[in-house]
Amino acid sequence: MAHHLRFRQIHLDFHTSGNIPGIGLGFDKDEWIHTLKDAHVNSITLFAKCHHGWHYHDTKIGKMHPSLGFDLLRAQFDACKEADINAPIYISAGYDDITMMEHPGWKNIFVDPKTMEVRIPSNLRAGFHRACFNSPYLDHLIEEIQEVMEQFPNCNGIFLDIVKQPVCACEHCMKVMRENGLDPTKYEDLVICQQMAQERYFKMTTKAVMEIDPEMPLFHNGGFVKPGNQALLNEYFSHQEIESLPTGGWGYDHYPLAAKYAQTVGMDHLGMTGKFHTTWGEFGGYKHPNALRYECSAMLAYGSKCSIGDQLHPCGKLDSSTYRIIGKAYSEVEAKEAWCDHVNSIADIAILPKQAVEKDTNRDESSDVGVGRLLLEGHFLFDIIDLNADFGKYRLLILPDAVSIDAKLKKRLDTYMAKGGRLLLTGTSGLDKDGQPLFEMGAKFDGKNPFAPDYLLPIEKLQPPDVDSPMVMYLPSQRMKVTKGTSLGVTYDSYFNRTDHYHFCSHQQTPYPPDQSGYDSGVQFGNIVYLAHPMFAIYRGWGCVPVAQYLRKVVSLALGEPPRLTCNLPSAARVTMMDQPSKKRSIVHLLYAGVLPRGGASTVDGVQVRGNGMVIEELLPLVNTTVKVKPLKAVRKATLEPQGIPVLFEREDDGYISFRVDSFTCHQMVVLHY
Numbered sequence: 001m002a003h004h005l006r007f008r009q010i011h012l013d014f015h016t017s018g019n020i021p022g023i024g025l026g027f028d029k030d031e032w033i034h035t036l037k038d039a040h041v042n043s044i045t046l047f048a049k050c051h052h053g054w055h056y057h058d059t060k061i062g063k064m065h066p067s068l069g070f071d072l073l074r075a076q077f078d079a080c081k082e083a084d085i086n087a088p089i090y091i092s093a094g095y096d097d098i099t100m101m102e103h104p105g106w107k108n109i110f111v112d113p114k115t116m117e118v119r120i121p122s123n124l125r126a127g128f129h130r131a132c133f134n135s136p137y138l139d140h141l142i143e144e145i146q147e148v149m150e151q152f153p154n155c156n157g158i159f160l161d162i163v164k165q166p167v168c169a170c171e172h173c174m175k176v177m178r179e180n181g182l183d184p185t186k187y188e189d190l191v192i193c194q195q196m197a198q199e200r201y202f203k204m205t206t207k208a209v210m211e212i213d214p215e216m217p218l219f220h221n222g223g224f225v226k227p228g229n230q231a232l233l234n235e236y237f238s239h240q241e242i243e244s245l246p247t248g249g250w251g252y253d254h255y256p257l258a259a260k261y262a263q264t265v266g267m268d269h270l271g272m273t274g275k276f277h278t279t280w281g282e283f284g285g286y287k288h289p290n291a292l293r294y295e296c297s298a299m300l301a302y303g304s305k306c307s308i309g310d311q312l313h314p315c316g317k318l319d320s321s322t323y324r325i326i327g328k329a330y331s332e333v334e335a336k337e338a339w340c341d342h343v344n345s346i347a348d349i350a351i352l353p354k355q356a357v358e359k360d361t362n363r364d365e366s367s368d369v370g371v372g373r374l375l376l377e378g379h380f381l382f383d384i385i386d387l388n389a390d391f392g393k394y395r396l397l398i399l400p401d402a403v404s405i406d407a408k409l410k411k412r413l414d415t416y417m418a419k420g421g422r423l424l425l426t427g428t429s430g431l432d433k434d435g436q437p438l439f440e441m442g443a444k445f446d447g448k449n450p451f452a453p454d455y456l457l458p459i460e461k462l463q464p465p466d467v468d469s470p471m472v473m474y475l476p477s478q479r480m481k482v483t484k485g486t487s488l489g490v491t492y493d494s495y496f497n498r499t500d501h502y503h504f505c506s507h508q509q510t511p512y513p514p515d516q517s518g519y520d521s522g523v524q525f526g527n528i529v530y531l532a533h534p535m536f537a538i539y540r541g542w543g544c545v546p547v548a549q550y551l552r553k554v555v556s557l558a559l560g561e562p563p564r565l566t567c568n569l570p571s572a573a574r575v576t577m578m579d580q581p582s583k584k585r586s587i588v589h590l591l592y593a594g595v596l597p598r599g600g601a602s603t604v605d606g607v608q609v610r611g612n613g614m615v616i617e618e619l620l621p622l623v624n625t626t627v628k629v630k631p632l633k634a635v636r637k638a639t640l641e642p643q644g645i646p647v648l649f650e651r652e653d654d655g656y657i658s659f660r661v662d663s664f665t666c667h668q669m670v671v672l673h674y
């Protein structure tokens with residue numbers, strides 16, 4: 001069921017309280033079409049059923065919104081089809097408030113993993129109540145899906161939302177646990193039951209859709225587009241939608257890193273931002289158009305199609321300001337998309353993150369985020385992979401900080417290195433559970449350093465430009481002494497750890513004594529570079545610039561040979577390189593915007609309320625960008641696109657070429673034709 005996505009999509013939320021009158025009365029077919037067409041939209045996800053549980057079409061299974069007097073979805077859908085705008089259909093899966101009120105026994109009863117206390121859904125706070133997929137609710141959902149597909153057989157996909165089953169101790173889960181010999185007082189057994197419900201959801205919903213139309217595009221939204229999930233994605237998904245609203249809690253570096261995994265799965269993908277100043281459900285919240293221009297440009301640069309989230313007003317009329325702003329971004333996307341379809345990323349490096357080898361990691365594992373940011377800011381060409389990937393495609397694999405290596409992975413890594421592959425390991429990656437190395441690293445290991453923080457002094461060639469003194473490392477290192485390898489630096493312990501009133505110094509960590517600890521901070525041996533600190537979690541946590549400068553040098557050292565691409569862009573700018581083999585060309589994307597901290601938490605009547613920290617307002621040009629790159633094939637000519645302006649380039653040694661872009665603002669594609 002592989003699905004080729006269009007470039008300019010809207011995800012049109014329509015979660016609408018039953019207390020609001022006059023639903024859909026402002027809908028006007030011609031205005032609807034013109035608003036979308038003027039905003040260059042060519043696909044829009046429309047609502048069959050919202051989180052409140054109301055339907056917006058003629059339904060015999062569910063309940064139509066009490067203030068809706070006609071089939072709104074049909075009207076929206078037919079208008080879209082008339083204008084050649086794709087219309088996938090949205091069905092809220094995990095949230096369905098109306099059904100939960102009618103069947104309280106179908107609600108998810110969440111269990112806190114730390115205290116094992118159950119959390120009963122409260123009627124005293126505003127918010128949706130969640131269903132359990134082990135309950136008969138799932139059969140009800142299946143009937144709703146079937147009804148929608150029968151009514152709209154020519155829809156362009158089914159989007160099922162809130163599909164992640166939480167841990168649950170409802171009556172139905174207790175029955176499943178009894179029948180399967182699981183002990184509900186053990187958290188790990190609750191997790192097994194949760195996984196059974198999750199699998200039940202995936203199997204039943206996907207079967208329901210495929211039985212009616214095996215070609216129907218299908219997406220399950222619940223944070224499943226991440227390393228380690230490739231088998232799941234291949235079995236149940238037709239494409240990937242990366243929900244990542246930069247100002248809605250995800251931040252500006254979540255989407256690029258998610259896309260760097262999505263692009264390795266071999267399925268079309270889209271990036272999903274929002275038109276909101278903050279996040280979903282924000283009526284009257286707007287971004288500066290430049291923010292959407294940047295966010296959509298980033299989607300193109302990382303090989304995605306674009307989707308912008310909006311919420312339709314209950315009256316059914318699209319908001320003119322929203323679509324004016326979206327149009328500014330989507331007119332640019334339309335001009336650029338010819339260079340962005342059917343592309344593959346070109347990468348020197350792959351990150352094999354903790355997420356790829358361990359289940360139930362956080363969305364933002366600090367080490368994984370830290371190494372991703374470091375490579376983005378250092379302008380390295382990289383992918384993020386899981387165990388399904390072909391390691392041999394990459395010159396360097398990075399296993400950040402705490403990636404456990406089992407016998408099978410160890411064997412694969414040995415084979416990879418025997419063929420010339422290189423490894424960068426940090427922290428406990430590459431060590432067994434006793435802290436001893438799994439690979440010959442030319443060093444001996446002596447357990448975890450009891451001093452934390454400690455200090456790191458790199459060898460001269462790895463030092464940051466302005467610092468030749470020991471730098472504080474906030475998280476504990478492994479004690480490692482180089483034997484046969486090359487030392488990459490030394491560590492200093494502190495006089496003592498900051499513990500209590502009798503052991504502390506000044507405002508923060510205790511300083512280091514004049515003598516080194518006797519241990520090394522890193523080693524290079526053969527094809528392996530190892531650093532004794534969890535450097536990427538440290539960088540994620542503290543963001544220290546000299547530490548980044550040091551780590552960029554370490555990555556270059558670990559690569560062994562010069563990177564395929566180097567440039568003089570500032571660290572806030574991004575670069576990617578995509579190949580478009582069907583058009584015999586590769587595309588270097590240059591991308592830059594200044595993300596500014598503006599909002600934040602605010603206090604109203606003594607109560608702290610959530611704010612938003614980040615905005616993009618002006619887009620400033622970058623001048624005199626120089627790029628040196630080794631193309632995949634000999635370059636015939638180079639052009640700036642979509643402007644069509646030729647770029648002069650010089651041929652360098654070893655197959656490299658170099659060129660200069662005098663000035664660009666936000667996003668520039670440099671196309672290398674071969």
Ligand SMILES: [Zn+2]
Pocket residue numbers: 107108109132133134135168169170171172173174
């Ligand atoms: Zn349950």
